[in-house]
């Protein structure tokens with residue numbers, strides 16, 4: 331049975347240049363990374379066969395190159411210069427050829443990027459392990475669905491609904507779900523995070539997850555109102571966002587940690603924990619790519 335190392339050996343085989351960096355993050359956080367990558371390797375092999383690891387490595391490499399190029403353009407332009415939303419929807423979210431490799435990368439960065447490892451710890455230790463017994467959890471923009479599946483793996487008592495605007499991403503999530511053993515307690519559907527009719531209900535969740543979504547929305551403010559509305563009294567939110575990090579589908583430019591925090595506060599939420607870490611960039615950069623994550627609850 332495959333384990334975490336299968337992703338690293340595939341990266342070493344297919345794109346050696348990126349392997350030492352990923353391995354360093356993995357080695358420094360072995361227990362936490364394995365918490366993600368061991369079950370993911372099992373599900374990936376069962377759902378896609380042996381080729382999953384090479385495809386994940388290539389998806390990760392393509393993503394890292396895309397990020398480096400986008401950051402260079404950002405540096406020159408001085409602001410994000412995204413395509414119009416309809417082009418992002420057709421060229422990214424609706425395009426399986428783009429979306430599937432992207433989804434492998436989106437989950438691998440949690441274990442391979444120093445800026446994301448703190449998110450994994452916060453998600454497991456301060457969100458999942460603190461949810462009340464039998465919690466109903468809603469994940470907005472679940473993408474690959476792996477955070478929802480890990481939630482079900484960690485907490486056998488909870489139920490999870492994951493929604494994403496991208497049909498190809500939800501197809502990946504459903505393929506992993508089918509082999510995960512969690513099909514009774516996890517449901518994935520295609521829906522806009524701000525209009526989640528698919529969820530079957532619009533409030534009363536003891537846990538809400540919104541990971542790396544806000545920067546994809548032209549105006550993220552309504553997202554926080556929606557999150558506050560979905561949350562039941564005493565519930566917990568895991569929220570995260572990218573700052574000063576250009577990517578093809580990043581349309582809202584956060585510069586400061588205080589910006590998403592303030593939007594959350596204005597929606598009636600408050601933060602009980604916050605992490606923010608930078609990625610390695612040259613000292614001459616005007617922008618410092620970071621990823622922030624917070625635990626929010628109702629004020």
Ligand SMILES: C[S@@+](CC[C@H](N)C(=O)[O-])C[C@H]1O[C@@H](n2cnc3c(N)ncnc32)[C@H](O)[C@@H]1O
Pocket residue numbers: 423436437470471472473474493494495496499521522523524540541542543546547
């Ligand atoms: C960077 S991925 C994050 C996936 C996952 N949450 C994670 O943390 O790895 C961004 C996701 O947001 C989804 N997305 C973008 N706009 C959305 C919207 N309005 N409603 C729901 N999902 C959306 C995309 O399809 C994509 O799966």
